[in-house]
Amino acid sequence: MTDNAFTLQPLNDTACAVLDAQGRHVGNLKRIGAVWKFKAVGYTARGELVPGGGPLTERHNTVFADPLDAAEISATLHPG
Template identity: 55%
Template sequence: MHIQKINEGVCALLDPSGLHVGNFKWVNGQWKFKAVGFGPEGQVMPGHGPLTDRHNACFDRLDEATIRAQFFKD
């Protein structure tokens, strides 16, 4: 799992295999997770993908250990 900064208000979330599974966006003083998936022809599908159940989850800070524990439970 990796959090990759895109710009000051957006960070991409990559799963343990390196797949882009969503973005964190800075909204109203908190980080809000936006899940993404990909359609059959590779089109981006907002609100879909393996972390759909975590769409709109909020965090006060982007802590990789906390996110890993909540999003990628073994």
Template identity: 70%
Template sequence: MSAAPGPLSLSPVNEGVFAVLDAAGQHVGYLKRIGAVWKFKAVGSTARGETVPGGGPLTERHNTVFERPDEAEVSAGLLVG
């Protein structure tokens, strides 16, 4: 599966969750506050539009940890080779 096109952007869902969107505006995961850190939770979808937790173009980056919800840091951390 190919990587998501970057840069990535963050869209607030609630106080502890951001939707992570690729450059085309496609939803590729969530950034969730878990304790004192933020974890990326990859999300994909089937051809029928069903959600696949842990799937999608960034499945290899599932559970990547970040200190804060910063778009530049998230893009750099998730879109590495």
């Protein structure tokens, strides 16, 4: 796995968790109609979920085509 690789962990038919290369949860992909939207998440020091936060907050609401392509997602979401 490369530094910029993200992995997808299916949650159900319309949602996947997005994990960074270290296995940290950085967001979710949610299918809305014929597209998938990235929903960034972060966590406070106490472990509380912060919707729209985290290291990929600037990528919040990025749209992806259906079916999902992990390489495209990694290339698009990678910060920098």
